Amino acid sequence: MMIPSPWRADFPAIAALQRQDQTYLDNAATTQKPQALLDALAHYYANGAANVHRAQHLPGAHATQAFEDSRRKVAQWLNAGDCEQIIFTHGATSALNLLAYGLEHLFNPGDEIVISALEHHANLLPWQQLAHRRDLKLVILPLNGDGLIDLDVAAQLIGPRTRLLAVSQLSNVLGAWQPLPALLAMAKAHNALTVVDGAQGVVHGRHDVQALGCDFYVFSSHKLYGPDGLGVLFGRNEALQQLRPWQFGGEMVLDANYHDARFRSAPLGFEAGTPPIASVIGLGATLDYLTGLDQDAVSAHEAALHDYLLKGLEARNGIRLLGKPQLALASFVVEGVHNSDLAHLLTEQGIAVRAGHHCAMPLLKSFELAGAIRVSLALYNNSEDLERFFEALDQALELLR
Amino acid sequence: MTLPVDAITALDTFQQAASWEQRARLLMQWGDRLPALSDVDKVDANRVHGCESQVWLVGTLQDGHWQFSASSDARLIRGLVALLLARVNGLSAVELQQVDLADWFSQLGLGRQLSQSRSNGLNAVLQRMRELAH
Secondary structure: OOOOOOOHHHHHHHHHHHOOOOOOOOOOOOOOOOOOHHHHHHHHHHHOOOOOOOOOOOHHHHHHHHHHHHHHHHHHHOOOOHHEEEEEEHHHHHHHHHHHOOHHHHOOOOOOOEEEOOOOOHHHHHHHHHHHHHHOEEOOOOOOOOOEEHHHHHHHHHOEEEEEEEOOOOOOOOOOOOOOHHHHHHHOOOOOOOEEEEHHHHHOOOOOOHHHOEEEEEEHHHOOOOOOOOOEEEEEEHHHHOOOOOOOOOOEEEOOOOOOOEEOOOOOOHOOOOOOOOHHHHHHHHHHHOOOHHHHHOOOOOOOHHHHHHHHHHHHOOOOOOOOOOOOOEEEOOOOEEHHHHHHHHOOOOEEOEEOOOHHHHHHOOOOOEEEEEEEOHHHOHHHHHHHHHHHHHHHHHHHH | OOOOOOHHHHHHHHOOOHHHHHHHHHHHHHHHHHOOOOOOOOOHHHHHHOOOOOOOEEEEEEEEEEEEEEEEEEHHHHHHHHHHHHHHOOOHHHHOOOOOOHHHHHHHOOOOOOOHHHHHHHHHHHHHHHHOOO
């Protein structure tokens, strides 16, 4: 069965990689970019770069206009409603750090922060370090056998001392949607703030942050076919009022004296320094491109590819999947084969997949694994990519066994 | 500086390899031939950190020449480590300081095979050897 991608030609890097005999299947790490984004970056730099929100001149006005247009597009993409609820940061990691520092004043010793066992480092370490600074308890929600957060245990662990719940929507290792509605409801019942890490989730399907009902939603542009160096933080107006500025400088200030200052409210008050202007404009172009696609067709394509991937892995001996991946990716180990050896031989054959701990060391340790191989898909992948991967996998295993 | 005998053998062997499969097979052979480390040596104190896989290293000084033994739980890494040992065993502390890791692996035709993380790992092994010899 052939599964062609009708969008493959929209991403020029795929053809370039193919000319270098490279099959790119590391999309959960970062994605290739659509031509529409390349055009937008070239247009911005070729037609006059300028700083935003400060200059009175025409180039500055154009840049600010394009920048704020992107904010509107992001708000639409997430169905966030008010654009003022969209803050641009330097990445998802930086957005989560902003939250961990900007909300710090709300925590008292003994308060609890709840995260899950599958969090990657970006949604673990900022909270872990906040817990150290404020003498808080970091509570870890365990997973069930399918790699989903165990709701029965969560109901026990989320309680009156819970001040904040921070969980991933879709794990970068296990590829399964987490039961967010139930978890968010438990947190809200105890008046805890809710943070959703959408770094992986935002790339697959469309998500409505109002329907989801979280206080904060975080994602990074580069995983969503956008430029790097840019993250997005959505915050509900009421929740943003509790967030204090974290980084200082640039246009986030309202009034400054030598010995004191007052700061803007969201979003500008949280965008210290010159923002990644070109990247913000580029993300807007990517979202225009993605909005123009038939979302149902994209989802169906991704589902068909994922099914093809799982069937191929299941057809081979000795392969053990991590969790029960539902979409986007599959992580696996091979009995008696070191993941580093397999990664080495896949690399030799031009297969770009990820090996190792996937920035989720505690999760891998809970599986008693030092690492795993992860194949992750994007809308431009096709069944030939997976065929090449399977051929390389068979070759590698033949050599290693 | 003249190369140790094992290093010359390694060069002769690996420079003949024409395909990635051959290189992989050779690497595994070299790894398999590496004398096993005893469990006594496979302890945390001998672990080299910074490698994708677990690597253990011990060294002894005999008449001014260093002899290292090492192992890894990954076969290809063990092969790469064996090639590093072939290059350094028998050297003096001063000679050890002069070993150029990247140059050695590119002479073997394995420059392209060394990903950044792998090369960092092997550098960590070489660094540990230098510390032991210091």
